[in-house]
Structures are given as structure tokens and as C-alpha cells.
Amino acid sequence: MSAMRIDAKVVMLGKESVGKTSLVERYVHHRFLVGPYQNTIGAAFVAKSISVGDKVITLGIWDTAGSERYEAMSRIYYRGARAAIVCYDLTDNSSFQRARFWVKELQTFEEHCKIYLCGTKNDLVEGDRSARQVDYHDVQDFVEEIGAQHFETSSKTGNNVDALFTKVAEDFSNSAFELLSAEEKGVNLDQKKNSYLYSCCHH
Amino acid sequence: MAADVHSKGVTWDTPNGNLAPVEHLPNSRSESPTPGLVEGTEPGASQERAMFAHTQSFEDLTADVELTGSHHSEVEEVEEEQQGGLEGGVEGGVEGEGGGGEDAAVVEPKPEVQAVVREKEEDVTSETWRSHKKHVFVLSEAGKPIYTRYGSEEALSSTMGVMMALVSFVEADKNVILSIHADGFRVVFLRKSPLVLVCVSRSGQSDGELWRELHYVYYQILSLLTLPQLQRVFQQRQSFDLRRLLSGSERVTAGLLRLLEMDAGLMLNATMSLPLCSTTRNVVCTSLQAASSKNLVFSVLLAGSRLVALIRKKEQHLHHTDLHLLSNLAASSSSFRQGEGWTPVCLPKFNASGFFHAHISYLEQASDLCLILVSTDREDFFNLSDCKQRFLDRLKKRNVYQALQEALHTPTYPVSQVGIPELWHFVYKSKSSGLYTSPELPVPYRTEEEQERLMELYRYLHSRLHHPTRPLRSIYRCTNTENLLGWSTSGFELYLCFSPLATKALAMSAVTKLLKWIRKEEDRLFILNSLTY
Numbered sequence: 001m002s003a004m005r006i007d008a009k010v011v012m013l014g015k016e017s018v019g020k021t022s023l024v025e026r027y028v029h030h031r032f033l034v035g036p037y038q039n040t041i042g043a044a045f046v047a048k049s050i051s052v053g054d055k056v057i058t059l060g061i062w063d064t065a066g067s068e069r070y071e072a073m074s075r076i077y078y079r080g081a082r083a084a085i086v087c088y089d090l091t092d093n094s095s096f097q098r099a100r101f102w103v104k105e106l107q108t109f110e111e112h113c114k115i116y117l118c119g120t121k122n123d124l125v126e127g128d129r130s131a132r133q134v135d136y137h138d139v140q141d142f143v144e145e146i147g148a149q150h151f152e153t154s155s156k157t158g159n160n161v162d163a164l165f166t167k168v169a170e171d172f173s174n175s176a177f178e179l180l181s182a183e184e185k186g187v188n189l190d191q192k193k194n195s196y197l198y199s200c201c202h203h
Numbered sequence: 204m205a206a207d208v209h210s211k212g213v214t215w216d217t218p219n220g221n222l223a224p225v226e227h228l229p230n231s232r233s234e235s236p237t238p239g240l241v242e243g244t245e246p247g248a249s250q251e252r253a254m255f256a257h258t259q260s261f262e263d264l265t266a267d268v269e270l271t272g273s274h275h276s277e278v279e280e281v282e283e284e285q286q287g288g289l290e291g292g293v294e295g296g297v298e299g300e301g302g303g304g305e306d307a308a309v310v311e312p313k314p315e316v317q318a319v320v321r322e323k324e325e326d327v328t329s330e331t332w333r334s335h336k337k338h339v340f341v342l343s344e345a346g347k348p349i350y351t352r353y354g355s356e357e358a359l360s361s362t363m364g365v366m367m368a369l370v371s372f373v374e375a376d377k378n379v380i381l382s383i384h385a386d387g388f389r390v391v392f393l394r395k396s397p398l399v400l401v402c403v404s405r406s407g408q409s410d411g412e413l414w415r416e417l418h419y420v421y422y423q424i425l426s427l428l429t430l431p432q433l434q435r436v437f438q439q440r441q442s443f444d445l446r447r448l449l450s451g452s453e454r455v456t457a458g459l460l461r462l463l464e465m466d467a468g469l470m471l472n473a474t475m476s477l478p479l480c481s482t483t484r485n486v487v488c489t490s491l492q493a494a495s496s497k498n499l500v501f502s503v504l505l506a507g508s509r510l511v512a513l514i515r516k517k518e519q520h521l522h523h524t525d526l527h528l529l530s531n532l533a534a535s536s537s538s539f540r541q542g543e544g545w546t547p548v549c550l551p552k553f554n555a556s557g558f559f560h561a562h563i564s565y566l567e568q569a570s571d572l573c574l575i576l577v578s579t580d581r582e583d584f585f586n587l588s589d590c591k592q593r594f595l596d597r598l599k600k601r602n603v604y605q606a607l608q609e610a611l612h613t614p615t616y617p618v619s620q621v622g623i624p625e626l627w628h629f630v631y632k633s634k635s636s637g638l639y640t641s642p643e644l645p646v647p648y649r650t651e652e653e654q655e656r657l658m659e660l661y662r663y664l665h666s667r668l669h670h671p672t673r674p675l676r677s678i679y680r681c682t683n684t685e686n687l688l689g690w691s692t693s694g695f696e697l698y699l700c701f702s703p704l705a706t707k708a709l710a711m712s713a714v715t716k717l718l719k720w721i722r723k724e725e726d727r728l729f730i731l732n733s734l735t736y
């Protein structure tokens with residue numbers, strides 16, 4: 001698995017326990033672990049291939065831990081990322097404040113990284129509207145202002161999860177094409193070794 | 204606890220002529236009927252250099268605790284008691300809950316995971332909370348709660364405040380509070396500025412044992428933060444809430460406390476190796492050695508908590524404590540099963556002031572073989588990922604992957620292989636290799652409570668053999684349910700558990716027989732060569 005070439009680096013960011021790992025588990029392994037959650041330690045990397053049109057794109061997904069302990073380390077996970085899925089829990093307003101922090105961080109340090117704001121645990125607010133603490137339209141306004149994408153997902157039911165990652169891959173596929181023609185001359189051999197830092201799609 | 208130990212002061216004359224120390228050439232692995240009692244020649248001793256940092260067992264961990272007396276006294280005595288074993292506390296069984304998941308893709312968590320959550324949700328005013336056998340608390344010097352094993356930290360802030368007041372009160376007198384012994388209880392304090400660690404125990408363990416456990420908890424915290432970072436946050440603000448930085452590590456600490464109760468390795472400061480035929484082991488070791496990378500310091504292959512192979516950088520030694528912390532970390536989060544883990548980790552015994560970066564993954568999704576690659580470079584992930592792939596490819600190419608998988612089905616062996624009917628169980632540590640071996644637990648010890656009780660008995664023997672002022676060479680102890688023998692030489696430590704029908708004479712002759720058997724099987728039971736990149 002790990003020997004495969006990664007086309008696009010995708011990073012999952014967000015407060016502890018918002019559901020980053022569950023999202024990746026659902027997308028990659030089609031399952032959902034119920035009950036008490038197990039915090040991610042550091043970060044977990046997983047590669048997943050996806051077809052977009054007639055191309056196959058391999059996403060290298062970095063599922064980071066939300067604990068503040070790893071904050072100083074976070075740059076190594078998002079540096080060179082082409083997409084960041086910034087998660088917040090629809091039932092926890094403070095997690096949205098944390099998402100804003102990550103957006104700012106990305107805007108400052110990774111201007112080429114596309115941002116996907118993802119409200120998680122949609123199943124919890126669907127049955128019980130009063131559980132919702134983050135308003136859809138407020139986020140939508142924010143997302144338009146910063147030029148990001150907006151999704152609401154449930155890893156429990158699987159709702160919208162594939163759509164999110166498919167959109168990430170499609171956007172990458174489209175932009176990689178532009179990038180490739182623009183940067184064709186810039187590829188050198190040293191880059192191979194560090195390709196994960198500035199992962200680009202060299203076909 | 205001390206009250207129900209009756210020393211009858213029986214002296215143990217040369218128990219068996221055969222077992223007197225013999226002159227051995229270094230590295231002689233003779234088939235002599237008297238296996239070496241000298242360090243470096245005992246069964247299981249590593250052939251060349253030691254694999255681990257060389258330390259005495261638990262003295263090392265308690266060295267910085269002020270204890271008077273010499274460790275070198277050559278007391279040889281036997282102690283016999285007739286009593287109903289150590290007092291066992293009331294421990295509720297873990298009921299597995301079977302909730303129905305509506306969807307096939309919904310996976311139920313393991314019962315241990317649920318247990319940790321239940322423990323943290325306990326009401327601190329309840330009888331259940333009070334009746335736990337061992338509490339562990341960590342607080343800051345400002346008296347702020349940092350960790351409690353049971354219940355929530357918030358609920359215990361006044362209790363911890365009182366603990367800090369006690370510590371300060373004694374310190375104001377230029378004194379240090381070490382422990383308080385009350386009726387059936389022991390309260391042991393470990394002062395590691397900027398932290399204070401406290402253990403409240405009804406387990407009958409000695410102060411030394413409890414300090415050792417608190418040290419482990421302390422090192423656990425350092426492994427997540429490093430010492431300089433820990434000191435810095437409290438220098439900046441004395442009232443800092445360290446839980447912010449430790450959040451998400453509760454399961455790691457809970458796992459460690461569990462290991463301290465169940466795993467002899469943490470007591471012995473040794474690691475159990477996975478029994479493996481020596482040709483397979485050699486291929487595994489050389490393949491791991493070949494899968495190197497510039498900044499790799501240690502490569503560790505584990506099967507559960509058992510060591511399969513360890514390769515290290517020249518001149519660098521991994522300490523047992525650090526290895527136990529690493530292996531516990533890997534076992535504590537399912538995130539390492541999800542993909543390849545990449546995390547900063549401090550190995551406090553190696554160097555408490557900086558982070559290494561560990562690549563932690565399972566060889567295959569459903570496999571129990573966990574590979575931990577420790578590097579000095581935080582940018583090394585893809586290099587290490589590549590090392591892992593090379594290692595796996597080579598194992599498969601040389602057809603040992605299957606053999607390794609099969610060895611996992613029999614990660615242990617029945618004690619009957621030794622051929623001593625009265626022998627129920629044993630733990631043998633080779634001091635020079637820092638590895639130990641132990642057969643599977645026999646029927647009477649299959650339940651968790653019984654297993655814990657046996658460990659308690661071993662811990663008792665261990666604490667007598669390692670007593671800070673009056674260490675024993677050997678100890679024989681009878682309870683209603685089993686007879687036990689503990690024995691320490693400069694080469695090995697041995698703990699045996701016999702049926703209550705066994706006699707002391709039989710126990711003594713069993714030792715010789717067992718040592719011979721271990722010598723014969725040492726290729727399989729131990730890792731005899733320690734490779735470097």
C-alpha cells in the first residue's frame with residue numbers, strides 16, 4: 001500500500017473528537033466504530049485511490065490528532081497539502097471556533113491548499129434539530145467569504161462522505177492539470193525524494 | 204500487610220550441590236549440567252553486546268528515591284509461611300455489553316475500551332470509587348489535578364489540594380514525605396518537580412514497588428511532552444492546567460496501569476520475547492536490519508507485547524522502560540490500525556529532553572505484528588514507510604512471513620513441555636539480555652482475577668529479592684493454593700509456581716531441570732544476537 005505514489009496530499013484538521021478519524025474510516029474502510037472513541041495519537045496516514053473521469057488519483061490522507069499537544073507539530077502534516085478537510089462537530093459550537101483557527105492557519109501558511117469545511121455527525125441533528133449548535137447558513141456565508149467548500153456529513157450513516165472526498169479528488173484533478181502545464185519545466189530530480197512535501201502530479 | 208508475614212527464619216543450606224556457581228568462560232554455551240549462574244553465561248544470555256541499556260532491575264527506577272542501606276548484602280534465607288495468600292481486594296468483573304449495531308459496518312469496541320470510559324465516569328463519592336485497590340493521582344505543585352485513574356479530575360480538586368498541602372507541610376520542615384502507612388492502606392508520594400504523583404494502595408505492595416509504578420506514570424507523561432516542555436509550561440504559569448496538553452492520553456495511561464498489574468516485564472524491567480524458531484528469527488532480524496534508513500535509531504517488531512526483533516543504531520541502547528512505553532502507546536490507539544501512524548514520542552530513559560518520531564504500523568491490516576520505527580527526523584515519514592515496505596517484501600520473498608504468522612498462533616508454550624508435573628508456571632529473566640520467558644498460564648490462573656493474584660505473588664517475591672536494605676537471594680513461600688520459589692543470581696532471576704503438593708526439595712531439583720530445559724530451548728525462547736544497522 002504505502003509504496004504507491006501519492007498524487008495529492010489531503011489533511012484532516014479539527015478539534016478533538018469532532019470525527020476526523022471516523023470520516024476517514026468510513027471513506028476508506030466503509031465502517032463506523034460505535035461507542036467510546038479512541039483518540040488519534042500524532043497522525044495516521046492512509047492512501048486511497050479514486051477514479052475521476054478516466055484518471056485514477058491516489059489521495060494521501062493525513063488524519064491528524066486534535067489534541068493541543070500536537071499543535072506545534074501540525075505544520076509537518078499540512079505542509080504541501082492540496083486539500084484540507086477542516087472538521088467541526090455540528091453539535092458543538094466550540095469546535096467551529098477551532099475550525100476558524102485552522103482556516104486562518106492555512107490561509108497564512110498554505111495559500112495553495114483548498115479548504116473544505118465539513119460539519120460532522122449530521123445524523124445527530126437530523127433526528128433532533130435542537131441538537132444543532134452550528135447554523136448551516138452562518139457557515140455557508142463564512143465559506144463563501146473565504147472561497148472554500150462546505151459539506152455536512154455523517155460517518156455513522158455514511159451520508160455525504162463519498163461526495164466530499166470525490167469533490168476533493170475532482171478539484172485536484174482539475175487544478176493539477178493547470179498546475180502541470182504551468183510548472184512542467186520546474187520538475188527536478190531532487191523533488192522526487194521530497195515529493196510528499198510539495199506533492200504534485202507528475203505523469 | 205506486613206503483619207501477616209511470619210518469618211520462621213529457616214536457613215537454606217546449599218540447596219543443591221549442582222547449583223553452586225561454576226567458572227565459565229565468557230560465551231561458553233556448554234551443555235554442562237550446571238547452567239551458568241554468572242551474568243553473561245546464563246541461559247538466554249545475548250551472545251555479543253547487550254540489546255538493552257544495561258541497568259539493574261528496579262533499583263534503577265528507584266535510585267533517585269532516598270532509601271538507606273546497601274544493596275550488596277548477601278543475605279541468604281528462606282521464609283516459609285502458611286497463610287491464605289495475599290489479601291485480594293474486591294474487584295468487579297467486566298461485563299461485556301452486547302449492544303446491537305443496526306448496520307453491518309458498525310463495529311463494537313472492545314470491552315477494555317468501555318471499561319476505561321466507565322472508570323473515568325465514576326462518582327468519586329461512591330463506595331465503588333473508594334473500594335478500588337489502587338488509585339493513582341497526578342497533580343501540579345499548585346495542587347491542580349492532572350490525572351486520576353478513577354473518576355474525574357474536576358471532582359477531586361479539593362482532595363488533590365489536601366495532598367499538596369501535606370507535601371508542602373512536610374517540605375516546609377526541610378523534609379520529604381515518602382509514604383504514609385495506615386490501616387490496610389499505603390499512600391506513597393513521588394515528587395518530580397513540577398509534578399507530584401501519589402498512589403493510594405490497598406494491594407499489599409511495598410513502597411518500593413509503588414514508587415516504581417509511579418515512576419512509570421511519570422515517564423509516561425514525559426514521553427508525551429518531554430521534560431523541558433513540561434517545565435516550561437509551569438514556569439510560564441504555575442497554575443497551568445496540564446490536562447489541556449495531556450488530553451487524549453487517558454487511554455494510554457490506563458493501559459500502562461493495567462500492564463503494571465498484569466505484565467511481569469514491567470516489574471522485571473525486561474521484555475518477553477516471542478518464541479520463534481531460530482532460522483525464522485534470523486531472517487526476520489536480518490531483513491529488519493537491511494531495511495534501514497539514515498536517521499533510524501531503533502526498529503522494533505512486536506507481536507502484542509512480545510518482542511520479535513529489535514535492531515538499533517550502533518552505540519545506542521533502548522531502555523526497557525522506553526520499550527514498554529512504546530509498546531503500550533502502540534496498543535493504546537486503534538488509529539495505528541487505520542493506516543500508518545506518525546507521532547512524536549520522547550523516550551525519557553534515553554533522553555528526556557527531546558522528541559523522536561515514531562512510525563507505527565501493523566504489517567498487515569488484520570495482523571498482530573506491529574512495527575515501530577524510531578527516527579530522529581520529523582520529516583522521515585515516507586522514508587520509514589519505505590523501510591517498512593522493504594522489510595515486508597523481503598519477509599515474503601524469503602518465505603518467512605507465513606512462518607511468522609503461524610508463530611503468532613502459538614505465542615506461548617505449555618509448561619508441560621518442561622516435564623515437571625508439579626510445576627505450574629514460571630518466569631525466567633536472563634539478566635544480561637534483559638529478556639524473559641514464561642509459559643502460558645495454566646488452568647487455575649485463566650481468569651483475570653487469578654492471573655492478577657499470581658502476579659501479586661510474584662511481585663511479592665520480587666520485592667523480597669530486591670529489598671533495598673535486606674535483599675534475599677532466594678525465598679520459598681507456601682500458600683494454601685500454591686508453593687512459590689523466587690531466586691536471583693547475578694545471571695538470572697527466576698520465579699516458580701508449584702502445586703501446593705510440591706516440597707521444597709522438589710522445587711530445588713526442579714530449578715536445575717528447568718534451567719537445563721531453558722538452555723536447550725534458548726534459541727527459540729530468546730533473541731540471542733543483538734543486531735545493529
Ligand SMILES: Nc1nc2c(ncn2[C@@H]2O[C@H](COP(=O)(O)OP(=O)(O)OP(=O)(O)O)[C@@H](O)[C@H]2O)c(=O)[nH]1
Binds near residue numbers: 036040064
Ligand atoms: N453519531 C455520530 N457520531 C460520530 C460521528 N462521527 C464520529 N462520531 C463519534 O465521535 C467520537 C469521535 O470520533 P473520532 O473520529 O475518533 O474523532 P477525531 O476527530 O478523530 O478525534 P481525535 O483523533 O482525538 O482528534 C467517536 O465516539 C465517534 O463514534 C457521526 O457521524 N455520527
Ligand SMILES: [Mg+2]
Binds near residue numbers: 022038040063
Ligand atoms: Mg482521530
